[in-house]
Amino acid sequence: MKKKTVILGFVGTQLDSGKGSARWEKWRPTVAMAQHDDLVIERFELLYNGSYGPLIDQVREDIGTISPETTVLQHKLAIRDPWDFGDVYSSLFDFARSYPFDPDNEEYWIHITTGTHVVQICMFLMTEARYFPGCLLQTSPPRRHAAGSPGDYTLIDLDLSRYDQIAQRFAAAQQEGVAFLKSGIATRNPQFNLMIDEIEHVAVRSRAPMLLMGPTGAGKSFLARRVFELKKARHQLRGGFVEINCATLHGDGAGSTLFGHIKGAFTGAASDRPGLLRTANKGLLFLDEIGELGLDEQAMLLKAVEEKRFLPMGGDHEVESDFQLIAGTNRDLAAEVAAGRFREDLYSRINLWTYALPGLADRPEDIEPNLDYLLLQFGEEHGDAVRFNKEAREQFMTFATSSDARWSGNFRDLSASVTRMATLAEAGRITTAVAGAEIARLQRQWRTLSQPAAAGVPLEDAIGAEAAAQLDLFDRAQLQAVLDVCRQSKNMSDAGRKLFAVSRAGKAKPNDADRLRKYLARFGLEWDSVS
Incomplete structure (x- = not known):
């Protein structure tokens, strides 16, 4: 069964107005929709704000004259300022929530030719968000040679899923x-x-x-x-x-x-x-x-x-x-x-x-495309293309994707590795000799990083044998512990937070780095010398 057509739109205070018989010579968008012979409109829902009762009555009477089978209903909205987005949108939102839409049996056309530009935009937004479950209706006046014509209308469906190209x-x-x-x-x-x-x-x-x-x-x-x-x-x-x-x-x-x-x-x-x-x-x-x-x-x-x-x-x-x-x-x-x-x-x-973001070792399948990207980037920066020969590429990739490759510095390690190999490449070709030397370099680098840190450097090396000999055992033990924390921390703030984790909670403005700096200064030490 064909759905019934229902049109929702604002009455145009200028476009839909007119008095006497001369009004029939004027194109009025709302009334003109009822003049299309091939269109049966079940119902007009006319929206308006302000004191436009007489205009609404005239439009309703004229539609009834042309299309007596069309029901015309009017709705006064509490819009204080038709140029205020918030005011207009909230009023339309309230109307949409209270209106008994029946999309299974009715087809809704949202008329956007009339009303202020703000009204038209808000009508579009309400339709695009599906608060008005229909399509937009845009009307236009007749051409000069078509006097008496109701003009043209176009339906715009905002369901973009129906437009494959879009x-x-x-x-x-x-x-x-x-x-x-x-x-x-x-x-x-x-x-x-x-x-x-x-x-x-x-x-x-x-x-x-x-x-x-x-x-x-x-x-x-x-x-x-x-x-x-x-x-x-x-x-x-x-x-x-x-x-x-x-x-x-x-x-x-x-x-x-x-x-x-x-x-x-x-x-x-x-x-x-x-x-x-x-x-x-x-x-x-x-x-x-x-x-x-x-x-x-x-x-x-x-x-x-x-x-x-x-x-x-x-x-x-x-x-x-x-x-x-x-x-x-x-x-x-x-x-x-x-x-x-x-x-x-x-x-x-x-x-x-x-x-x-996973580390490079957790993305072994991404090492090769990143390798190619870095080589291309190097070539663009230096004006010369650099490539692996087949054997060298297989050699490096076998190592790079193996469990022996730690990639502890992640992409920084890979970037540095590519830079070294590309720089050492003769005539833009990375050979097995270059790749092998780079693999050995990476293995040495990661082996050094993986070695456990020394248990602690003697105080004599930090402050000198004479100064260390003047310290009580209590001060020696405390200073040694502080230096060990400093050597295992990324920066002074990190070390301070570890050392003062309990007492800092009772301070309104803890400044861990400053406390540590003053402590070290008692022994003539600075952060750069102990970190």
Whole structure:
């Protein structure tokens, strides 16, 4: 059974108006729809706002004259300002929720010729979102030589799944985005490819924070920059890409670098400084190794992410910055939260879109395409193509994908390896001799890294035999333990957090690095000499 046609649309206060018999000489979009001989309209749902009762009555009477079988219903919407998007959309949304749509038996045409431009856009959005379960109806007046004609109408179906060509173009655009994120590298690892597919989907549809986890060298910084470039190409960001490794931030410099400071905020603050968060306004901020941030900086960052405003160091007035955040870490932040070293509320805020980038050793099938990419990149940078001969390629790939290849530095190790082989290649050919020498070099490098650390360097080597002899056994034992922790830590802040893990909890503003610096100074030591 053919469905009944129902038209929903606003009455045009100008286009649908007219008085006397002259009104029939004028093209009126709403009335004209009833004048099409080949179209049977079951019902008109006329929407309006304001005091247009007389116009509604005239339009309803004229439709009844032309098409007596058509029922005309009127609906007054509480729209205060027809040029306000929020006002119009919310009114249409309320109408759609209360209207008894029956798509099984009725076909709905949403008339968008009449009404303000804001009304027309909102009608489109409501239809595209399927709150109005129908298609758009666009009408146009008759041509000059067709006087008396009701004009033309066009139906626009917004169900894009029915348009194969459009769907194919969307799919192609999505694949282009994925390839862009991978720099065109034809990666083969199924789990990695699925992850990149989702990151592309999220990147172009969300401004929420993203968390990239993975070991050093797994490509977190590279991927963050590609996400930025993808969003920039889609006109979703106007600002720049700002990157900082939080492991390099210490003491007052951490807050100043991130949030800025005003002149005189602390010793050495000779002038105002905007800080990286403000520099990233309208752009993307990548905080690598976010787990290295102190708790104070974490609290300030949480406010900046949630409210888009924060206090510079020493400032009395908040500043604003609307940036998108991508955070990177090689730590297990959930474990850091449990240990009290990372704020749970900040972790919850940045843990919406979390992706674990696998190390190169966990993606052996991706070593070869990355190898080819790096060789091509080297050739473009140096103007000479470099290739393996067949035997050398097989030799290197057999080793690179074996259990003997640790790839502890991940892609940094592979990049360095390709650079060395390409540099040593004669006439652009990497031979078995070059490949064999590189394999031996990597084995030596990883064997050295895998050796256990020395139990401890004697104090005599650190502070001198004479100074060590003047220490009580208590001081010797304490200093030796502190030096061992320092040698096993990435930086002074990391060592300080380990050494003062308990007492720091009772301090309003713990500064672990400063406490450690002062302790070492008692013995004439500096961080660079003991780390």
